[in-house]
Amino acid sequence: MATINADNVTRSVAKLGRKTTPEQADLLARYLGMLEQWNRRMNLVGPSRWEDMLDSLVVDSLYLAEFLNDRTLRADPLCLDLGAGAGLPGIPLRMFWQSGRYWLVEVRQKRVGFMRSALARLDLPRTEVFHGRAEDALERLQQSGQESTADLIVSKAFMPWDKLLDFTRPMLRPATGDQAGGQLVILSNDPPPENDLPDTWNLMAAASYPVQKKQHYFWALSPC
Template identity: 30%
Template sequence: MSKNLTFAELIKQGGQELNLNLDKKAVLLFETYKDLLLEWNQRINLTSITDVNEIAIKHFLDSLIILGEIEVKVQCRVVDIGTGAGFPGIPLKIARPDLNVVLVDSLQKRVAFLREVIDKLQLKNIEVYHGRAEELGHYPEFRESFDLAVARAVAKMPVLVEYNLPFVRVGGQFVAFKGPESDEEVKLAANAVFELGAELEEAKETYLPFIGDRRSLIIYRKTKHTPPKYPRRPGLPEKKPLGV
């Protein structure tokens, strides 16, 4: 079915499947984003997915799955750690212009791409920071100041929770976008999650529009302050995952 639809139709109809009403402006912004992604991808490695239909489904709609699964409040403050080419943070901002979004990536070239996307799309209340989560997670302006942290295809769960939970306020959420086989990762991360001041709220299984690929959204709720020593110094969470 998806092969017979234009990029714009995929975005519009896919959004409807996710219970999102993406207006004409949003669809046009996704068009521009897609064009910039393909243009920059010839210079730096942003994505292995270069088919236009697959970009629409596997990057953009995949990023938006969360909006149909959890309540994301108006003007929610969102941080996207290890955003890469901007997923899921920029699609979320396009679909929900009210959100206040911070994108974090450790590679300067990707940061330059993200800044051009924000500029060309004229997005407001969205910022990009070049740095590592292990360092930025200790900055007073970031630490425990976000309602929602999101991460997609960044690292294994025990590492991911240490990168993200220090950014989340008590009462806020961290949502990890994972493939269908996430049960073992969730179990491995249980001790780290407890140590970092959170608990597993829910693991939701959902499906990509048009192609039916399974996705898991692993949702954590912050219940108490993260101890000041976390996140540990750069590189250590990956070398020695917490609680494993």
Template identity: 30%
Template sequence: MTVANVEALAPLLTQGLAALKLPLSAAQQQSLLDYVALLAKWNKTYSLTAIREPERMVPQHLLDSLAPLPAFEQLGGTRILDVGSGFGTPGIPLAIARPDWQFTLLDANQKKTTFLRQAVMDLKLANVSVVNGRVEAVTQEGGFDIITARAFAELADFISWTRHLLAPAGSWLALKGVWPHDEIAKLPVDITVNSVDHLAVPGVEAERHVVHLTVKRT
């Protein structure tokens, strides 16, 4: 993408952020557009996402990743793990929006983590680290305050594979499409579903929900 093409997406992003009531600075919005430009460039060779049009990436990847930001903020955690981050959603948009938080982007696909490292470097995201590997094999001292994932796995598997990485008072925030009734029914008995909130994402007609889960406190 050329600079002119990226700038043409600015009104679409600005309108979307206004609809979400997310006041991001001009510099943050530019970083988000730079991310889209980088993704579109790499996507031509590496097929990172099925969405190829940058104007569709704004709602489908940027706004879709930022819509649950208030849910993250309500929990108050600052150490975030994005499991199966792929090409960086929701982790990179969230990291741009909250530079005071620390994000770890985890994916088992080396091609995708190569892109993630390039994006982190190009966008100068000092609050982001990238890990290539299977989540079951990853360790983290102290655990993460929030573990999130977008289109990663069913809730029971998500919990099972990441439980060892959750801080003692941590939470899972799973980003889902339709209300996941069947997945919730399969959860372990020691998991509490605190809320399932509908998200209205500008430019995205499909349903979106964020599921907040914790381990039951005894």
């Protein structure tokens, strides 16, 4: 097993067809080292070796950063990552895409503890963990006099996509004038079901990318 350091991470990311800056590689190495260590005690993710974590899990974040760069979002967007788990895709994503505020929303205490420990070491801008349900996260924002809806919601295996549409619709910012409305980005093992989407949603964009010789997908959806 290769040692976790920035140089080895850079080489491994290059094998995936992606690039990192030295700073990004160092952040990834620190995150993967913590994930590998904590995973031995509490089984946060399936893979046990950092190389496999990178190839099967962090790879989503590398491609997601590029996908989000092509989305039209309000300046300084509020982003909610539902069911953030061990910080995937959100924590590596923030090393490559740092727009707005990013809330990692997770109800399970052990995973919340890991993410908070990781963020304390990584110093990622405007990224925080919310311990609780997604509905509670927005309520907390409303009580603090901040946002009442999100510009971006990211979901990977949080709930089946058809239920997710109904669940997230009231959480997304409506389009107003020349301001773009909120978008839901789903990470999926399947292409978007274009013919089965309800007519109250628009498929804004879709993209596929390779993960261990299979194709995974992003769907970007916006309520009508």
